[in-house]
Amino acid sequence: MKTKIAGIELRRIAMPLVAPFRTSFGVETTRDVLLVRVVTADHEGWGECGAMSEPRYSSEYVDSAQHVLRRFLIPALPRDGLDVHEVARVLAPFTGHRMAKSALETAVLDAHLRAADESFGSYLGAARDRVPCGVSVGIMDSVPELLDAVERYIAEGYVRIKLKIEPGWDLAPVRAVRERFGDDLPLQVDANAAYTLSDAQHLAGLDDFGLQLIEQPLANDDLVRHAALARLLRTPICLDESITSAADAAAAVSLGACSVVNIKPGRVGGYLEARRIHDLARAHGVAVWCGGMLETGIGRAANVALAALPGFTLPGDTSASGRYFATDITKPFVLSDGHLDVPAGPGLGVAPLPDVLDAVTTSVEWIKV
Numbered sequence: 001m002k003t004k005i006a007g008i009e010l011r012r013i014a015m016p017l018v019a020p021f022r023t024s025f026g027v028e029t030t031r032d033v034l035l036v037r038v039v040t041a042d043h044e045g046w047g048e049c050g051a052m053s054e055p056r057y058s059s060e061y062v063d064s065a066q067h068v069l070r071r072f073l074i075p076a077l078p079r080d081g082l083d084v085h086e087v088a089r090v091l092a093p094f095t096g097h098r099m100a101k102s103a104l105e106t107a108v109l110d111a112h113l114r115a116a117d118e119s120f121g122s123y124l125g126a127a128r129d130r131v132p133c134g135v136s137v138g139i140m141d142s143v144p145e146l147l148d149a150v151e152r153y154i155a156e157g158y159v160r161i162k163l164k165i166e167p168g169w170d171l172a173p174v175r176a177v178r179e180r181f182g183d184d185l186p187l188q189v190d191a192n193a194a195y196t197l198s199d200a201q202h203l204a205g206l207d208d209f210g211l212q213l214i215e216q217p218l219a220n221d222d223l224v225r226h227a228a229l230a231r232l233l234r235t236p237i238c239l240d241e242s243i244t245s246a247a248d249a250a251a252a253v254s255l256g257a258c259s260v261v262n263i264k265p266g267r268v269g270g271y272l273e274a275r276r277i278h279d280l281a282r283a284h285g286v287a288v289w290c291g292g293m294l295e296t297g298i299g300r301a302a303n304v305a306l307a308a309l310p311g312f313t314l315p316g317d318t319s320a321s322g323r324y325f326a327t328d329i330t331k332p333f334v335l336s337d338g339h340l341d342v343p344a345g346p347g348l349g350v351a352p353l354p355d356v357l358d359a360v361t362t363s364v365e366w367i368k369v
């Protein structure tokens, strides 16, 4: 079925976070988000771009995403409409910019599914109607502050905790969390590429703590050294930044660079490529879980649907709206018994609440197709 697009809105919103989120690459206090709204004759579809304000997590940033969409990606869409499966192929001649591409493809897919009266979860192949949720806990000023935060998240029902780490904030916080909350707490760490292979002996110190995995210890573009590190650690290595496509995932698995994959649809160019990674990992017995980019309810709806696929055997960073924002732009996602429900309505199953959306909007751009 062809989706014929009348025009596309690029909308920027500023979403204050309930607390600063610190990683090894920087601190985020307000999420500057780009939303893509595809308008057809009868429907509209939404996509959220994962890019952050600065090119630190990856080379994309929110201004670059908006620019490449306006200048190259949107003008490449055929005027007489296209099938959702064609979006990625039409955009493929432009290198990189996967988060921008993902936002556009997701908006087209949402419009298509609303017209077809099918949910995102059903379309992707969801195997359950709710997903277990973990939470990613930022770097804090002190260990007592961290323990308070983790205690609150456990009380809210999160089923696994991920601690952000960096040199100087690794063994001590992990030890403290283990001592306070016990060995049974599903616990993992994320370094966001803050270490080098010469830190291997230090990182092996994490092996005593029974972590589910260590995420992205080394540089984004270094599968070979991740494979070397994997041979030196007992803790399984999970890759995030390094995996930008199904081809990367296949290479990483065959090299032994990781035994778990964090799948973030924006990072890999969209939900269809994300599903390919899921399929490939599942065929190889490699566990995957759904990562996050501090999404609003729009991106969260799609992530929760993806996380319901059968190969997502570990809890994702699909936390409730309240973990990020006092007021979400959609009806909030609320944790129930440590799970979020997969939206069942057509398309993403959620849409921005007009009043909330207007209140957080910082700019709107309309592009005729």
Ligand code: OSB
Binding pocket: 057, 135, 136, 190, 192, 240, 291, 292, 293, 294, 295, 317, 318, 319
């Ligand atoms: O590395 O997983 C990451 C947030 C922004 C950028 C990178 C990462 C993260 C998170 C939080 O860890 C995930 C979330 O809760 O959305």
Ligand code: MG
Binding pocket: 190, 192, 215, 216, 240, 241, 262, 291
């Ligand atoms: Mg990560």
